[in-house]
Amino acid sequence: MNNKxxxxxxxxxxxxxxxxDMNKKELMQRAIDLSIESVKKGGGPFGAVIAKDGEIVxxxxxxxxxxxxxxxxxxVSTIRKACKKxxxxxxxxxxxxxxxxxxxxxxxxxxxxxxxxxYYANDxxxxxxxxxxxxxxxxxxDLKPADRLKPSEVLMRKEALEAFRLWEEKEDKTEY
Amino acid sequence: MNNKxxxxxxxxxxxxxxxxDMNKKELMQRAIDLSIESVKKGGGPFGAVIAKDGEIVxxxxxxxxxxxxxxxxxxVSTIRKACKKxxxxxxxxxxxxxxxxxxxxxxxxxxxxxxxxxYYANDxxxxxxxxxxxxxxxxxxDLKPADRLKPSEVLMRKEALEAFRLWEEKEDKTEY
Numbered sequence: 001m002n003n004k005x006x007x008x009x010x011x012x013x014x015x016x017x018x019x020x021d022m023n024k025k026e027l028m029q030r031a032i033d034l035s036i037e038s039v040k041k042g043g044g045p046f047g048a049v050i051a052k053d054g055e056i057v058x059x060x061x062x063x064x065x066x067x068x069x070x071x072x073x074x075x076v077s078t079i080r081k082a083c084k085k086x087x088x089x090x091x092x093x094x095x096x097x098x099x100x101x102x103x104x105x106x107x108x109x110x111x112x113x114x115x116x117x118x119y120y121a122n123d124x125x126x127x128x129x130x131x132x133x134x135x136x137x138x139x140x141x142d143l144k145p146a147d148r149l150k151p152s153e154v155l156m157r158k159e160a161l162e163a164f165r166l167w168e169e170k171e172d173k174t175e176y
Numbered sequence: 177m178n179n180k181x182x183x184x185x186x187x188x189x190x191x192x193x194x195x196x197d198m199n200k201k202e203l204m205q206r207a208i209d210l211s212i213e214s215v216k217k218g219g220g221p222f223g224a225v226i227a228k229d230g231e232i233v234x235x236x237x238x239x240x241x242x243x244x245x246x247x248x249x250x251x252v253s254t255i256r257k258a259c260k261k262x263x264x265x266x267x268x269x270x271x272x273x274x275x276x277x278x279x280x281x282x283x284x285x286x287x288x289x290x291x292x293x294x295y296y297a298n299d300x301x302x303x304x305x306x307x308x309x310x311x312x313x314x315x316x317x318d319l320k321p322a323d324r325l326k327p328s329e330v331l332m333r334k335e336a337l338e339a340f341r342l343w344e345e346k347e348d349k350t351e352y
Contacts, residue, residue, distance in 0.1 A: 024331065025331065025332065028331055028332045028335075028336075029332070029335070031336075032332065032335050032336045032338070032339065035336065035339035036338060036339045036342060038339070039339055039342045039343050039346060039349075040342070042349075042350065044343075044352075045339035045340055045342065045343040046339070047339070064265050064288075064352050065265060065350040065352055068259050068260065068263060068264055068265045069256055069259055069260075069265060070255060070259060070265045070266075070267075070285065070288040070289040070290075070352070071247065071252050071255060071256055071285050071288070071289075073288075076247050079246060079247060080245055080247055083244050083245055083246060084244065084245075087244060088244055089240050089241060089244045089245060089246045090246075091246075099336045099339060100336065103284055103288075104280050104281075104283065104284035104287075104317065105280075105281050105282075105283075105284025105285045105287075105288060106281075106284070107280065107281075107284075107317070108279055108280035108281025108282070108283075108284060108313055109246065109247050109281045110326065111280075111281075111309065111313045111316065111326060112240075112246040112247070112249075112279075112281060112309070112313075113246040113247075114246075115326075116327075117326070117327045117328065117329070118326065118327070118328040118329070119328070119329050119330075119331055120328065120329075120330060120331075121330070121331060121332045121333045121335065121336030121337075122333055122336045122337060122339075122340060123330070123333070126333075126337065126340060127340075129340075130340050130343055130344050131351060133287065133288070137284055137287045137288075140287065141280065141283070141317055142318075150286065150287060150291075150293070150294065151292075151293045151294070152293065152294040152295070152296065153293070153294070153295050153296075154295075154296060154297065154299070155200065155201065155204055155295055155296075155297060156201065156204045156205070156208065156297045157297045157298055157299070157302075159204075159205070159208050159297065160204075160207075160208045160211065160275045160276065160297030160298045161297075161298060161302065162208070162212060163208065163211035163212045163214070163215055163221040163222070163223070163275060163298075164221055164298060164302060164303075164305075164306050166212060166215040166216070166221065167215050167220075167221040167306055168306050170215060173215075173218075174218065174241040175307060176220075176240050176241055176246070
């Protein structure tokens with residue numbers, strides 16, 4: 001049976017699922033390859049790809065030290081590239097494959113980008129074992145702001161609410 | 177007493193504190209002004225400044241919809257600008273003033289950037305009331321991955337650990 005006939009079988013959903021199961025591993029393998037290439041070129045050991053319908057839209061790796069940008073994690077960079085390529089701030093319909101569990105910054109970015117699903121390989125504990133702060137930062141998030149090591153202070157809330165009032169009143173705003 | 181004499185009084189620490197107390201409000205006012213300007217130019221109602229020794233290093237506002245970049249929150253953008261200006265991925269010694277409590281993405285970015293302290297005005301509940309997902313995303317973080325609305329799946333951890341082994345073995349790596 002050739003592929004053409006195969007694709008025209010009535011029960012297409014089962015075949016599509018099988019195709020995606022294969023693609024999932026291929027896509028994660030690409031994210032892993034990017035993480036390995038990244039170490040070799042002097043970046044952090046993390047890679048990611050964003051895919052739509054099983055096709056890669058964008059890929060990236062951790063360039064924090066290379067680009068002097070603490071936000072240049074693989075996931076954030078790949079989200080920015082995918083948005084630029086697709087001309088949108090909304091990646092609904094896309095999935096992210098990342099070689100390590102997203103840190104809180106990247107997980108937040110994934111929510112804001114409306115990615116449908118996250119696939120990851122290594123986890124925050126693995127990252128912690130080689131000196132990265134992912135696990136530490138997650139633990140800080142679990143604490144009330146006053147109990148965190150990072151101090152914060154609230155001031156001028158009344159004055160700041162003005163921008164929110166303007167936002168509410170604005171009729172031609174673009175929401176996200 | 178003129179300012180010159182004032183600055184030369186022996187108990188300088190008290191005067192420095194008073195000066196900083198005044199500067200805190202000036203710096204937050206600038207973040208608030210940026211949030212208001214942002215609404216007027218079609219961006220989101222959020223502004224931020226990063227300061228070192230009471231002087232502004234970088235400032236930014238929410239450009240998510242303008243730049244088609246879901247990561248272009250005021251804090252992330254301002255961190256990226258400050259790092260570019262100072263030529264570093266480590267903003268130790270700097271503080272961030274943001275017109276709204278950082279969302280999880282931005283709070284994560286603040287940790288990775290090693291900013292000393294966070295000042296904020298509006299909070300996540302205020303942002304929620306005008307339609308932003310900050311509070312929702314924080315609630316998702318409180319859940320176990322399996323209980324979150326955003327699905328995630330772990331695969332190929334064994335293969336992905338290779339990059340972490342390479343990182344550990346690498347002698348000339350730049351840590352952050």
